[in-house]
Amino acid sequence: MLVRIRRDGDPQPSEITPRLLHENRRAVLKAAAAGLAAWSAPTIVDAAPATVESPVSGAARLQARPSALSTTEPLTPYKHVVGYNNFYEFGTGKDDPAARAGSLRLRPWTVAIEGEVARPRVFDIDELLRLAPLEERVYRMRCVEGWSMVIPWIGYPFAELMKRVEPTGSAKYVEFVTLADAGQMPGLRAPVLAWPYVEGLRIDEAAHALTLLTLGLYGEVLPKQNGAPVRIVVPWKYGFKSGKSLVRIRFVEKQPQTSWNLAAAHEYGFYSNVNPQVSHPRWSQATERRIGEDGFLQRKRPTLMFNGYADQVASLYAGMDLRKAF
Numbered sequence: 001m002l003v004r005i006r007r008d009g010d011p012q013p014s015e016i017t018p019r020l021l022h023e024n025r026r027a028v029l030k031a032a033a034a035g036l037a038a039w040s041a042p043t044i045v046d047a048a049p050a051t052v053e054s055p056v057s058g059a060a061r062l063q064a065r066p067s068a069l070s071t072t073e074p075l076t077p078y079k080h081v082v083g084y085n086n087f088y089e090f091g092t093g094k095d096d097p098a099a100r101a102g103s104l105r106l107r108p109w110t111v112a113i114e115g116e117v118a119r120p121r122v123f124d125i126d127e128l129l130r131l132a133p134l135e136e137r138v139y140r141m142r143c144v145e146g147w148s149m150v151i152p153w154i155g156y157p158f159a160e161l162m163k164r165v166e167p168t169g170s171a172k173y174v175e176f177v178t179l180a181d182a183g184q185m186p187g188l189r190a191p192v193l194a195w196p197y198v199e200g201l202r203i204d205e206a207a208h209a210l211t212l213l214t215l216g217l218y219g220e221v222l223p224k225q226n227g228a229p230v231r232i233v234v235p236w237k238y239g240f241k242s243g244k245s246l247v248r249i250r251f252v253e254k255q256p257q258t259s260w261n262l263a264a265a266h267e268y269g270f271y272s273n274v275n276p277q278v279s280h281p282r283w284s285q286a287t288e289r290r291i292g293e294d295g296f297l298q299r300k301r302p303t304l305m306f307n308g309y310a311d312q313v314a315s316l317y318a319g320m321d322l323r324k325a326f
């Protein structure tokens with residue numbers, strides 16, 4: 001079995017979750033910073049004694065193998081990852097999703113794969129959890145509002161799902177559609193966006209090894225405010241490209257209309273690659289504030305081209321004018 005899901009709170013001595021691994025890593029980093037120990041990447045084996053506390057939330061945990069595609073930057077503390085969110089279906093305040101997403105019902109949950117595929121299919125969420133080996137991917141995430149986080153996601157490449165549905169030659173783009181149920185999502189009453197929340201990628205972006213079909217974070221299933229039970233994560237693009245709580249994924253021939261582009265086309269382009277040289281009309285994209293690094297002496301960080309993933313993704317945009325295709 002590649003995936004183990006436990007619904008009770010007690011860790012077994014044999015269970016070493018990625019979250020515990022992080023606790024350990026943070027301790028190592030702290031010690032290193034204090035000059036007490038040299039940095040060495042902890043392995044699963046030496047990660048955690050059996051007595052370490054289980055995750056604070058008591059949510060079902062996921063086992064995932066570490067990925068070489070993870071950044072080694074310090075993680076944004078869990079409390080910020082689950083407490084400072086954009087999920088407009090639950091309100092536009094940063095603490096609205098944590099306060100209000102409790103009404104989201106996670107079972108039954110299906111994700112329909114439609115359009116230009118040889119094998120259209122409706123996946124049950126519990127099938128999706130077992131479709132491919134789960135990996136932990138620690139990604140830098142950059143919101144267009146000027147803040148960033150480092151989040152240990154759990155999932156597998158979206159390409160794994162693509163293999164199973166076999167996109168046809170006409171599939172040039174992928175449209176990601178979020179649940180829109182006013183009974184569960186109080187934010188739908190406000191006409192801030194055209195619901196459902198729709199985002200899209202070009203098919204080669206969707207198939208890229210960094211594009212993660214995401215089912216968890218910090219060693220546990222996705223919290224509701226982060227897009228439970230399944231979302232997409234595209235780390236070289238602004239956060240709004242990473243749609244939450246997906247119910248439908250369509251392979252299409254034409255570039256999809258996306259909610260943010262429909263709301264303000266001059267502010268939110270289809271590509272929305274992180275790019276410090278192209279400013280949003282209201283926010284400079286040259287620098288960012290890393291959530292959790294608050295305080296008087298906090299230095300603004302320079303924002304990196306493609307959010308620091310240029311080595312992996314720049315070739316996707318060869319020959320394109322990224323000022324026009326912003």
Ligand SMILES: Nc1nc2c(c(=O)[nH]1)N[C@H]1C(S)=C(S)[C@@H](COP(=O)(O)O)O[C@H]1N2
Binds near residue numbers: 084238244
């Ligand atoms: N369905 C849906 N997905 C969404 C959003 C949203 O409002 N609705 N907000 C986006 C934005 S702007 C950001 S920055 C990220 C935030 O993800 P996080 O809360 O897990 O950090 O989710 C994105 N996905």
Ligand SMILES: [Mo]
Binds near residue numbers: 086144145
């Ligand atoms: Mo965002």
